[in-house]
Amino acid sequence: MLTMKAVRTLLTAATLTLLGGAASAETITVYTSYEEDEAAAFLAEAKKALPDIDVKMLRLSTGDLAARIIAESGNPQHDVLWGFAVTSMVDPRISSTLEPYQPKGVEAIAERFRDKDGKWFAVTGYMAAFCVNKDRLAAKGLPMPTSWADLTDPKFKGEVVMPNPASSGTGYIQVDALLQMMGEEKGWAFLEKLDKNVAQYIKSGSKPCNAASAGEYAVGASFELRAIKNIEEGYPIAMVIASEGAGNELEANALVATSKHKDAAKRFLDWTVSKDAANSYYNWKAIVTVPGGTMPERFVKAGLPADVSKVLFPVDFAAAASERPRIIETWQKKFER
Structure with a gap:
């Protein structure tokens, strides 16, 4: 039988392990314009796939988010843009804050859904x-x-x-x-x-x-x-x-040039072009550019083409x-x- 002192020692060790695990989780901040319910569902899936990354998310409408990004352009407060309208992403005041990044697997996304300079790639729309x-x-x-x-x-x-x-x-x-x-x-x-x-x-x-x-x-x-x-x-x-x-309007992702957590930010962006991400998008989006996901039968039944790109x-x-x-x-x- 364990003595009270031994129990205290084990509890202390467990607490330190938990604290250490929490401390080792790198935090990134993601800005998005996905609708609130979409964003919450997508984020839940991302956290399952990336348990060692603490993802903080700010969700605003496209216009409000664009204004915030421009206002913060001298000192960006985020690491990643996720699900942001391409017509806003290409604004020079916003694109100038981004750094080219090619996530693992992004080559499977058709070129017309990717920025020619590699600053953004659209996954939904x-x-x-x-x-x-x-x-x-x-x-x-x-x-x-x-x-x-x-x-x-x-x-x-x-x-x-x-x-x-x-x-x-x-x-x-x-x-x-x-x-x-x-x-x-x-x-x-x-x-x-x-x-x-x-x-x-x-x-x-x-x-x-x-x-x-x-x-x-x-x-x-x-x-x-x-x-x-x-x-x-x-x-x-x-x-x-x-x-x-x-x-159509496309919703794109990008890496912020001044991010202090680029390794974690890149891993998050890698996940956004994964098959698991594509399946998550398909629960909410009719346009999904990431191959490998499965369009819900209800979309097809309603008359949506199996290949919307056509x-x-x-x-x-x-x-x-x-x-x-x-x-x-x-x-x-x-x-x-």
């Missing part, structure tokens, strides 16, 4: 999609649209709702992609033709889908995950990816970022109501 109310189409005798061009048919007058690109990131990727694929002159002319059928522009990217799902309009221009969720909830809608190609428009993200103020100003003068 979202894309534009139509929510089409099948019941309303039948009642109105309207055909199922398959493209943006179909929505300019006079038959759809007053039956289309879209997000306002001045307030909605989803709305902006829709407008910008059309301008990029058609060219400025033809693109603006097309938007003017489309505007004749648009009943209203809504501030949110998800509300056009919700309005169509409720039967208020035939078509709500929105994004793919909102369409999938509404289909799962039983609304009589179909998800349509425009045949011209879907506008339907994505190849957005010039640097142009989308730099031209945004001008495009928004022009759009507001032409279409804001």
Whole structure:
């Protein structure tokens, strides 16, 4: 039987071991713009894979996080950017704070999802999609649209709702992609033709889908995950990816140049391109650039292509970022109501 003194000795040794283990865990700070529930789920998986790294995470919306990074650029307080919009990542004030890093396995990600200078790599994203109310189409005798061009048919007058690109990131990727694929002159002319059928522009990217799902309009221009969720909830809608190609935003990761914990930060970034990470992303994201994960059956059942890369428009993200103020100003003068 152990004496009380022996018990105290063992307890002291165990305590020192625990403290030593905690002290040896290196801490990194990660900034992200993933939605709160997504970020929490992804982080839980990362911690399982990297138990010896203490990951501190700050989550802010894309605009707020961009402003914080720029404000802190003289003395960055983070080691890693994770799930941050590429159109913000390419801002020179932000990209100048980053250091090129090629995680283990990143070569499996298609080149168009990686920065040519190696400063960032996109692992997830979202894309534009139509929510089409099948019941309303039948009642109105309207055909199922398959493209943006179909929505300019006079038959759809007053039956289309879209997000306002001045307030909605989803709305902006829709407008910008059309301008990029058609060219400025033809693109603006097309938007003017489309505007004749648009009943209203809504501030949110998800509300056009919700309005169509409720039967208020035939078509709500929105994004793919909102369409999938509404289909799962039983609304009589179909998800349509425009045949011209879907506008999209990618969410990327990067190493901060001034990080004092680069070894741990690099290990974290290595995990973000792993198969385990890809499977975690697929629980929340329709666009996953990391190969090896498995798209949920419910996504495919809702109409999402098994290989979404084939339907994505190849957005010039640097142009989308730099031209945004001008495009928004022009759009507001032409279409804001």
